[in-house]
Amino acid sequence: MVKLVSPTGKDVVLRPVRANAGIEASYNRALQKWVDALHKSLSFWITAQYRANPPPSLAQDAGFESFRDGSPANAMRRAIHRMSRRWLKAFDKGADELAEYFVDKAAGATDVQLKDVLAKAGFTVKFKATAEVNNAMQAAVGENVGLIKSIAQQHLSDVEGLVMQSMTQGRNLGDLTEELTKRYGVTKRRAAFIARDQANKMTAVINRTRQAELGITEARWRHSHGGKHPRQSHVAASQADGGKGKLYDVAKGCLIDGDLIWPGELPNCRCTAQSVIKGLE
Structure with missing residues (x-):
């Protein structure tokens, strides 16, 4: 492990490392493309099935019919399950x-x-592919695989609920289409959140791993000033110590709201760390 030391005897505070906006945007575009294709496919087949086997009107007694194998509700359920298997x-x-x-x-x-x-800042460093970085990357891959899969899982489950509710209530196709469009918007926003949040987390994790490799043991908490609803405790941590930011142990995290956390760890947190290279004693 290389231990960086300030040659001047004074602490050197590095600029924060931020998530790459281009990579976040690329990830988001890929997720949005998948969500768009999923929604388009579901809308097409659900519309076709709805028109071929419309639900009984509310004026009819559908209490018994809805449980028969040949009922529109069961036909729709089977169609959705086929589409779900395909998209999952x-x-x-x-x-x-x-x-x-x-x-x-x-x-x-x-x-x-x-x-x-x-x-x-005057330091020349050549990074290598270490076991620690590889471990952090593999953990991140696993987390993102789960999140990507969850987009389809959650959307398909929500859509099935909306469609079966519509069939049970005998609602028209226009009302169902409106509900499906709203759910599509929710899923698109969730995909965008995943891209943004994971870009921040990934940057923070790799940065923290490299800090340890370089012998950097302290950092200052810096708020990004991004987002419409910032966590006030994170803002306060950034303003601590005369505006320099709260100093914390990189290995342990920063004590905020009673918990030891790292910048970018909590959902939607865009805070960053300013590494502190200690001066000669």
Whole structure:
């Protein structure tokens, strides 16, 4: 392990390393493309099935008919299950490749940015593919695979609920289409959140791993000033110590709201760390 030491005797506070906006955008575009294809397919087949086997009107006694094998509700349920199997398989098949691509790009961009930050502070460092970084990357791949799969799982479950409720209540296709469009919007926003949140987390994890490799034991908490609803405790931590940011142990995390956490760890947290290279004693 290389231990960086300030040659001037004074602490050197590095610029924060931030998530690469281009990689986040690329990840988001890929997720949005999958969500769009999923929604388009579901809308087409659900509409076709709804028109071929419309639900009985509310004026009819559908209490018994809805449980018969040949009922419109059962026909729709079977159709949705066929579509669900197809799309779950598609997301499962592509999740590993997309997750690995994103993690590799995010880790590489973090190293490049950290190397540039160190160079501007007067330090020349060559990063290597260490076991610690590889472990962090593999953990991130696993987390992202699960999140990608969950997009399809949650959306399909929600859609099935909406469709079966519509069939039970004898609602028209226009009302159902409106509900499906709303759910589509929810899923698109969740996909965008996953891309943004994971970009922040990935950057923070790789940065923290490199800090340990360089012998950097302290950092200052810095708020990003991004987002419409910032966590006030995170803002306060950034303003601590005369505005320099709260100093914390990199290995343990920063004590905020009674918990030891790291920048970017909590959902939607865009805070960053300013590494502190200690001066000569």
